[in-house]
Amino acid sequence: MAKVPVQFTLNGSEKAEFVESGATLLHALRDKIGDTSPKGGCHQGTCGACSVIIDGELRLSCLTLAETCGGADIKTTAGLAEGGVLHPLQRAFLDAFATQCGFCTPGMIMAAKVLLDRTPNPSREDVVEALSGNICRCTGYEPIIQAVLIAARANSQNAA
Amino acid sequence: MELRKDYFADVRKDGLHEIGQGRPRLDSPGHVTGKTAYFADRNFPGMLHLKMVRSPHHHARIRSIDTSQAEKHPGVVKVLTAKDVPHNVYTILILIQIGPEDETVLADGKVRWKGEAVVAVLAETERAAQEAAAKVKVDYEVLPAVFDMEEALKPGAPLVNEYHGQNHYLYDSGECRKVRFGDVEAGFAGADHILEQSYQSSPIEHAPTETTGCVVAPEGNDRFTCYTNTQAMFFTLDNTSIILQMPGSKLHFVGGTVGGGFGGKVDVIVEPIAILAAKLTGRPVCFIYSREEEMQISSPRAAEKVVIKDGVMKDGRIVARKVTGYTDAGAYSRHSPYGAQKGAAHYPGPYTIPNVWIDTYCVYTNRTPSSAMRGFGVTIGDFALEVQMDKLARLIGMDPLEFRFINAYRDGDMKAHRQPTEGAALIECMQEASRAANWPVAEKYMAMSSYKKGA
Numbered sequence: 001m002a003k004v005p006v007q008f009t010l011n012g013s014e015k016a017e018f019v020e021s022g023a024t025l026l027h028a029l030r031d032k033i034g035d036t037s038p039k040g041g042c043h044q045g046t047c048g049a050c051s052v053i054i055d056g057e058l059r060l061s062c063l064t065l066a067e068t069c070g071g072a073d074i075k076t077t078a079g080l081a082e083g084g085v086l087h088p089l090q091r092a093f094l095d096a097f098a099t100q101c102g103f104c105t106p107g108m109i110m111a112a113k114v115l116l117d118r119t120p121n122p123s124r125e126d127v128v129e130a131l132s133g134n135i136c137r138c139t140g141y142e143p144i145i146q147a148v149l150i151a152a153r154a155n156s157q158n159a160a
Numbered sequence: 161m162e163l164r165k166d167y168f169a170d171v172r173k174d175g176l177h178e179i180g181q182g183r184p185r186l187d188s189p190g191h192v193t194g195k196t197a198y199f200a201d202r203n204f205p206g207m208l209h210l211k212m213v214r215s216p217h218h219h220a221r222i223r224s225i226d227t228s229q230a231e232k233h234p235g236v237v238k239v240l241t242a243k244d245v246p247h248n249v250y251t252i253l254i255l256i257q258i259g260p261e262d263e264t265v266l267a268d269g270k271v272r273w274k275g276e277a278v279v280a281v282l283a284e285t286e287r288a289a290q291e292a293a294a295k296v297k298v299d300y301e302v303l304p305a306v307f308d309m310e311e312a313l314k315p316g317a318p319l320v321n322e323y324h325g326q327n328h329y330l331y332d333s334g335e336c337r338k339v340r341f342g343d344v345e346a347g348f349a350g351a352d353h354i355l356e357q358s359y360q361s362s363p364i365e366h367a368p369t370e371t372t373g374c375v376v377a378p379e380g381n382d383r384f385t386c387y388t389n390t391q392a393m394f395f396t397l398d399n400t401s402i403i404l405q406m407p408g409s410k411l412h413f414v415g416g417t418v419g420g421g422f423g424g425k426v427d428v429i430v431e432p433i434a435i436l437a438a439k440l441t442g443r444p445v446c447f448i449y450s451r452e453e454e455m456q457i458s459s460p461r462a463a464e465k466v467v468i469k470d471g472v473m474k475d476g477r478i479v480a481r482k483v484t485g486y487t488d489a490g491a492y493s494r495h496s497p498y499g500a501q502k503g504a505a506h507y508p509g510p511y512t513i514p515n516v517w518i519d520t521y522c523v524y525t526n527r528t529p530s531s532a533m534r535g536f537g538v539t540i541g542d543f544a545l546e547v548q549m550d551k552l553a554r555l556i557g558m559d560p561l562e563f564r565f566i567n568a569y570r571d572g573d574m575k576a577h578r579q580p581t582e583g584a585a586l587i588e589c590m591q592e593a594s595r596a597a598n599w600p601v602a603e604k605y606m607a608m609s610s611y612k613k614g615a
Contacts, residue, residue, distance in 0.1 A: 036201035037194025039419070041369040042451040049369055077194040090192040094184065102191030103369045103419030109192065137369055137420045 004067045010035065011079025019066040025059075026050045028066035029076065037078035037106040041135070048134030051107035052076050058114040060133075077106035080113070088151040088158075089113055098147035100138030108134050112148045122152055167588050187417075198419050199387040202375045204444035208237055210437055211289035213279035213296045214457070215271035218305035218526040219318065222269055222278070226297040230281055233295055235288030238441050240280040242268035245436060246405040249323070251493050252428055255398050262323035263492040263529070265403055265433055271300070272320055272491035273526055275457045282437050282445065305526035309465060309486045312525050320491055320524040329489070329497040329522035337504035339518035341576035347480025347515030351471025353555055358467045359544035363460035363488070366533055370419020372458050373448030374430050376438040384435050385412040389419060392426040399428040404436055411435070423532035427459050427494055459531035462496055463488040466507075466544040471515075472552050476566040483507040485520035485541065490529035495536065497522045502537030505577045509545040510586050511567040516576035565590060565605040584610045 003018040010033065017032045026043075029035045029052070041049035043062050050062040053075040080087040086094070089109050099105045108131060115122055115130035122130070127148045128141075136144060165172075190196035227239040242248050245265045254261060267278045279296045283289035304318040311317055312327040320327050331337055348354055374388035390396045393415050401408045418425060434447040449458065464487055471480035485503045489496035500522035507518050535542075553563035565587065573581040587610045594601050 030201075031203055034203070035194075036197070039198070039370065040200065041371070041419075044451060046451075047369055077192075081193055086192065093192045094188045097182075097185065097188075099185065099188045099191040101368075101370070101418060101420045102187060102196050103198065105191045106194040135369060137367060137422070 006067050006070050008069045008072045008074055010074050011076060017066075021067060023066050024062050025052070025054075025064040025066045025069055025074075026061035028069075029061060029074075035076055035078050037076045039103055039106060041103065046135070047104070047107075048111065049104050049107045051110040051134065053110055053114060056114070056117070058111055058133075075110075075113075077109045080109065087113075088154045089116070089148070092147040092151035092154065093144070096143050096147040096150055098139065098143040104134055104136045104138075108136065108144055112151070115148070116152055116155060120152060121156055122148070124149065164592065167585070196417060198370060198417050199373060199375050199389050199415070200370070200446075200448055202377075202387045204375070204377050207375070207444040207446050208282045208284065208437065208441060209286040209289045210434060210445055210447035211281050211283075211286070211293045212277045212453075213281065213293045213298065215267065215274055215276040215278055215298075215300075217271060217300055217302050218274045218307070219303040219320070220271050220300035221303060222267060222271065223299040223301055225279060225299075227279060229295040229297070230279075230292040233283070233288060233292035235284040236281060236292045237284065237443070238282040238437065239292075239296070240266065240282070240433070240437060240440070241278075242266040244440065245403065245433070247403050250399060250403050250428075252395055252399055252426075253493065253495065253498060254402070255395065258493070258497055260323050262321055263494070270322075273528055275453075275528060276491070277433075280433055280437065282441060307525055307527055309463075309488050309521075309523040309525060312523050313521070318526075320526055324524060327524045329493060329500070329524075331497070331501070336519040336521045337501045339504050339507075339516060339576050341513075341517075341578075342480075342515035344480045344482050344515040344517040348469070348471040348482075351479050352474045353472050353552075354469065355472065355548070355552055355555055356467070356469040357548055357551060358465065359540075359547065360465045361461075361463055361540045361543070363463045363528065363530060364533065365455055365458070365460045366420070366422040366424030367455065368418075368420030368422060368424060371449040371451060371454040372425055372430055373446070374434050375444065375446045376431075376434045377444045378438050378442055379412070382439075383410045383412060384438055385414060386431055386435055388413060388415045388431055389417070389421070390415055390425055390428075390431065391418055391421040391423070392428070395426065396428050396431050400432045400435060403428075403432040404439070423461075423534055423536060424458055426532045429458075457528070459490075459494055459529050461533035461536055461539075462490075462499060462530035463527070464503075464540040466541055468507075468544060468548045470548065470552055472556060474556055476556065476558050476563050478511060478513050478552065478567050480515040481508060481513045482517040483519070485518070487520065487522050487537070488527060488530060489522050489524055490527040491524060492529040493522070494529050494531040496530055499532070499537030503541050506538040506541055507545065508576045509542070509549075510569050510584070511564075512569045512573040512581075513567070513576065518576070559601065561590065561594060561599055562601050562605055565601065565608060570610045586610065
C-alpha cells in the first residue's frame with residue numbers, strides 16, 4: 001500500500017508521519033504518533049469517542065483521512081492541561097463526577113471545548129446540543145451537562 | 161440526598177465516614193487527561209490483527225473448510241481452525257462445577273448460532289485480515305433451527321446442543337430449578353381472585369462504548385501478557401488455562417480498566433484464541449470486536465418469559481403465587497444456568513406469600529448465546545412481578561402502594577426458598593418513597609416497621 005507523507009501540528013508541536021493512503025486520522029494519532037486520548041468506539045462516526053479539534057472545528061477523527069490533514073492545527077484532550085494545570089473543563093468533569101468508565105470522556109471534553117470557545121456562557125440547551133454527537137453509556141449525561149455548565153461559570157469568573 | 165439516621169438507629173454503627181460524602185473517583189484524573197490506558201491503547205511493534213470468520217447460518221453442519229486462498233492472501237501470517245485449539249470445548253462456569261462443557265472456541269463440525277466463530281485469520285494489518293477472512297470457504301449443510309423457547313421444549317424440536325442432549329439445562333433438581341413452599345393449589349382454592357399473566361422480554365445488548373477485545377504480547381519465555389477489558393479476570397485466567405492447557409503461571413493478565421461493561425464482558429471469548437495466536441506466531445496479537453460484532457456477536461441479556469399466577473384476597477393479602485420462568489440461553493450455557501437459578505429464588509419478590517411454587521428453565525435455542533447483564537435472572541423478573549402487583553391491586557380496587565405494604569416481607573418472615581428474612585428495609589423505603597413522591601398512604605402503613613413493631 002502506498003504511503004503518503006503528512007505533516008501537521010498536534011497540541012502545539014510539529015508532527016510528520018508516513019501513513020497509508022486511506023488511513024484515518026484516528027489511526028495516525030493512536031498507532032503512529034502515540035496519542036491514545038481519542039478513542040475508537042464505533043469507527044463509523046456515530047459515537048463521538050474519537051472527537052478532536054481540527055483548525056477550531058470539532059471533527060470525528062475516525063471519519064477524517066489522515067492525508068487530508070496536511071498543515072492542520074490539531075488539538076486533543078491529551079494536550080489540554082497546560083503545565084500540569086487542568087483545563088477548567090477537566091477540573092469540572094473531575095469535580096462533578098462526570099466520568100465513570102472514562103471511555104467517552106476525551107471526546108466529550110473536545111466537544112465541550114469547541115462549544116465554550118464559541119459560546120462562553122451557554123444555556124443548558126446549548127450544552128445538550130453540543131454534546132449530542134457523543135454517546136455515554138454510564139452516566140446518563142446529567143453530570144456531564146452539569147460539568148460543562150460549571151466550567152463555563154469558572155471561565156467567566158476568571159475572565160471577570 | 162438526605163441520610164435518615166432515625167431508621168435502624170439501634171443496629172447501625174455510627175461514625176459513617178464515607179456514606180453521604182462526595183469523594184473524588186480515583187481513576188477520574190486519568191480519564192479527563194486522556195491518560196487512562198485501556199487495552200487497545202497498548203501498541204507493540206509487529207502486532208498482528210485477528211479477524212474471525214463467522215457462521216452465516218443459525219444452525220448448520222460444517223462439511224468442509226478451505227483456508228488455502230486465505231493463507232495465500234498478502235499479509236496473512238496464520239489461519240487457525242478448531243484442530244489448533246488444545247481444549248476446544250469449554251464452558252465458563254465449569255470452574256464452579258456447572259457443566260457440561262458445551263461450547264467450542266472455534267466451531268468443530270457444527271455451528272449453532274448465526275455469528276459463531278469458525279476460523280481465525282491473523283494478518284499484518286486489520287484490512288488484510290478482513291480481506292483474507294472473506295476468502296475462507298466453508299461448506300455448510302443448513303439444519304432446521306429453533307428460535308422460540310416453548311417451541312424448543314416441545315418433543316421433536318431440533319436439538320440445539322448435543323452436549324446437553326435436550327434443549328434445556330439439566331439441574332440436579334431435574335429439568336428446571338424448583339421452589340416449593342406451602343400448598344399452592346390449596347392457596348388458589350381459598351383465594352377470592354386468581355390472576356394469571358404472561359410477560360416477555362427480548363435480548364438486550366449492553367452496547368459499551370469500548371468494544372470487547374484484548375492485546376497479547378509474548379514475553380519471550382513462553383509466558384504471555386494479555387491486556388484485556390474483561391470484567392472477570394480470574395474466570396478468564398482459569399478458563400484460558402483450561403482451553404490452552406497452559407499453567408496459569410504462563411499467563412499474565414493485565415486489566416481492570418473497562419470502557420463500559422454492564423456484564424457484557426464477563427464471558428471468556430477473545431483472550432484464549434488471541435493468546436493461542438500469539439503463541440503459535442510468536443508475535444503480539446490484537447483482537448478487537450468491531451462495533452457490528454459488539455452488537456451482533458457479544459452476549460446480550462437473555463430473552464425471558466415469565467408466567468405468573470397469583471391468588472389474592474379482597475383484603476389485599478396474596479395467598480398463593482405460581483411462577484414459571486424461561487431464560488433463553490441461546491446456543492450455549494455461558495452464565496445462563498446461573499441466571500435462571502437466581503430467578504427461582506427471586507420470583508416471590510420482596511413479599512411474604514404463604515404458598516409458592518416456582519419452576520425456572522434455562523432453554524437452548526439457535527439464538528446468540530446470552531449471558532450476564534446487570535442483575536441478570538432477576539431484573540426482567542422484577543419487571544414482571546411489579547407489573548403483576550399493579551394489576552392485582554387494580555383487580556381488588558386497592559391503592560398499589562398500600563397493596564405492597566400489606567404484602568411486604570419483614571424481619572423474621574420465612575422466604576419461599578427457606579432463607580429467613582433479616583435486615584429487610586422495604587417498609588421504610590416505601591415510607592420514604594411515599595413522602596418523596598407525594599403519594600400518601602393510610603397512617604397505619606406509615607406506622608409500620610420491618611421489625612413488626614407497631615404494625
